[in-house]
Amino acid sequence: MAPTAGDYVLGTGQVEIARLGVQHRAWREVMLGAWRRAGLRAGWRVVDVGAGPGYATWDLAEMVGTAGAVVAVERSPRFAEELRREAAARGLPQVSVIEGDLMQLAPQPGCDMAWCRWVASFVPSVATLVRWLRESVRPGGRVVLHEYADYGSWRLAPPRAALQEFVQEVMASWRDSGGEPDVAPALLGELRRSGFSVISTRPHLFTATPGQLAWQWPAAFVAVNASRLFELGRVSAEWVTRVTAELAEAERDPGSIMITPLVLEIIVERR
Ligand SMILES: C[S@@+](CC[C@H](N)C(=O)[O-])C[C@H]1O[C@@H](n2cnc3c(N)ncnc32)[C@H](O)[C@@H]1O
Numbered sequence: 624m625a626p627t628a629g630d631y632v633l634g635t636g637q638v639e640i641a642r643l644g645v646q647h648r649a650w651r652e653v654m655l656g657a658w659r660r661a662g663l664r665a666g667w668r669v670v671d672v673g674a675g676p677g678y679a680t681w682d683l684a685e686m687v688g689t690a691g692a693v694v695a696v697e698r699s700p701r702f703a704e705e706l707r708r709e710a711a712a713r714g715l716p717q718v719s720v721i722e723g724d725l726m727q728l729a730p731q732p733g734c735d736m737a738w739c740r741w742v743a744s745f746v747p748s749v750a751t752l753v754r755w756l757r758e759s760v761r762p763g764g765r766v767v768l769h770e771y772a773d774y775g776s777w778r779l780a781p782p783r784a785a786l787q788e789f790v791q792e793v794m795a796s797w798r799d800s801g802g803e804p805d806v807a808p809a810l811l812g813e814l815r816r817s818g819f820s821v822i823s824t825r826p827h828l829f830t831a832t833p834g835q836l837a838w839q840w841p842a843a844f845v846a847v848n849a850s851r852l853f854e855l856g857r858v859s860a861e862w863v864t865r866v867t868a869e870l871a872e873a874e875r876d877p878g879s880i881m882i883t884p885l886v887l888e889i890i891v892e893r894r
Pocket residue numbers: 631633643647672673674675676678679696697698699702723724725726739740741742745746
């Protein structure tokens with residue numbers, strides 16, 4: 624499928640929507656822990672920053688309840704449409720959807736919390752994102768972020784060469800589209816400089832064996848993104864076959880261990 628307007632480097636088609644679902648299930652427990660650590664409560668107004676097709680949005684909607692509000696901000700028209708359709712299907716009046724680019728969009732003042740996961744790696748300006756967050760949460764409000772700190776930590780043990788090439792190619796593709804995979808350290812510095820106090824930071828990395836959900840998350844990413852890299856004209860069909868065949872081989876080996884990309888959880892409070 625050719626890239627469309629408002630599309631981003633990972634694509635926005637049905638396979639990417641399904642992959643984001645696998646990713647959400649693998650990370651849901653960690654995410655709920657982060658929200659608990661940030662003090663999320665019923666009745667809060669929360670902005671889901673770069674919400675994608677909305678998996679975390681539905682969890683947030685349940686937690687804030689109808690006395691609260693969830694504003695899902697998303698640039699991709701396809702994801703925004705999915706958000707609107709699904710919010711209506713689920714009967715969630717507390718959810719509203721704003722379609723727009725965080726690099727230009729007006730902030731959403733007065734939020735009690737902002738949730739931002741796997742978005743900062745894809746924006747051209749972390750400073751603009753942080754300014755938007757600062758203007759959107761009230762003084763004393765919290766921002767909770769799950770962003771990559773070391774994407775290159777992703778590997779297989781025993782080591783597999785094609786997966787290493789894949790990881791490097793993914794990082795290059797994000798950089799070429801104006802993003803930065805290992806964005807978390809710069810993000811933390813920018814938050815500190817911009818009037819936020821750090822409540823906590825916490826690294827998250829899984830060591831998974833074949834069949835575990837934490838394995839399926841990166842495996843699903845390879846399945847979808849190897850083809851996406853081909854679609855973007857970055858790699859050959861032969862390369863895609865080699866990467867996917869190698870991963871299938873690792874999956875058949877019960878001794879394989881998948882070490883996942885390192886995510887940094889950051890919880891800050893606006894001064
Ligand atoms: C990897 S997905 C993560 C989606 C969701 N946060 C989650 O955790 O499932 C990144 C999302 O950020 C959105 N995004 C990237 N750059 C954006 C921008 N400048 N403005 C608004 N949304 C953006 C993409 O369209 C995509 O939906």
